[in-house]
Amino acid sequence: MTTFVKGHGTENDFVLLDDPDGRIDLTPELIRHLADRRAGLGADGVIRVVRSAAAGQDARAEWFMDYWNSDGSAAEMCGNGSRVFVAHLLRRGWIELDDDTEVLIATRGGVMPVRRRGDLYSIDLGGWQVEGGPAAIASGGDVKVTFPGMPPLPGLSIALSNPHVVVVLPDVATLEALDLTTPPVVEPAPPNGTNVEIVVPLHDQSIRADLGHLRMRVHERGSGETRSCGTGTVAAALAARAWGGNLAPDHWRVDVPGGTLYVDAQGTASEGDSAQLSGPAVIVAEGELIEPAQQG
Incomplete structure (x- = not known):
């Protein structure tokens, strides 16, 4: 029997498969089937919920978030998915997490702490950098990005768990x-x-200098346009902070089509050791797969 839940973080939605002992053979074909919005359950990504020991991951965290894009490709991690992952672990009774306490989770991008604050969850994504450094910031970007019907625009590359370009x-x-x-x-x-x-x-800045505010859309590698992207939200705030110079705030509100997220950054304009993402996590359904995932 393979159980699943469906959840979302600011409408960035996921199918989470319970696999604590690491028995599921999670193939790209199975990922695409589960994520299909007509033939499957429908999702931007699929998360296998597995103990780190069973998945050969970092033993500092008991649980590994095995994250996959809807096209069947593996990704380093997912900011919105991490909050749903922890909310699911808590709901299953697999962890205990009081208000304003944290748990470590393992991802392909490293071990990261997630803190519960009432109905919200905050994850520290760790180190980040503007890939082109101060020179890229000064010139407005290090790459060119072209959208249909528009001339090329400068984009700033941000290394933060997943790769990002902000325009x-x-x-x-x-x-x-x-x-x-x-x-x-x-x-x-x-x-x-x-x-x-x-x-x-x-x-x-004349209204509130300590809180930046952005509106954002995102095209995710391996998923297309989504209603929200957690690591992308942080990358967007870091880019805006870099472009803003010394007067730019460290705290940001980012409005996405699926809701609102908050970012807290530390470091210089071009690099830092901490970037935190805060937002909601919602579990909407649970069930059993009629055709169970292939067992290894």
Whole structure:
């Protein structure tokens, strides 16, 4: 018997498969089937919930978040998925997590702490950097990004668990009209692909200088446009913070189509050791697969 739950973080949705002892053979074909919105359960990604010891992962964390994109490709981790992952572990009774306490989870991007704050969860994604350093910040970017019907725009590459490129647009109307039905073309092309975040700054320093504010859409590597991207939200805030210079805030609100997330960053304009993402996690359904996942 293979049990699953369906959950989302700001409408970035996931199928989570219970596999504490590491028995499921999670193939790309099975991933694509589960994520299919017509023939399967429908999701932006699939997460296998497995103990680190059973998956050969870092023993500092009891549980490993085995994250896969909807096209069957593996990803380093998922910011929104991590919150749903921890909410699921808590609901199953596999961990105990009081308010304002944290648990370590293992990901392909490393071991990361997740803290519970009431109905919200915060994950520290650890170290990050602007790949092109201060020179890329000064020039507005290190790559060119082309969307259908638009000239190439500068993009800033951010290394943060997953690869990201952030592009800024002048207004919300342009953002809403943007065609993301096909993948943006990034040049030079990143060797392992990249998520592309498109943002419009909304914050007004004269109203509240300590909180930045962005509107964002995202095209995720391996999934297409999604309603939200957790690591992408953090990358977007880091890019805006870098472009903003010394007066830019460390705390950001980012509005995505699926809701609102919050980012807290530390470090210089081009690198740091900590970047935290905070937001909700919602479990919406659970059940058993009629055709159980293949057992290894």
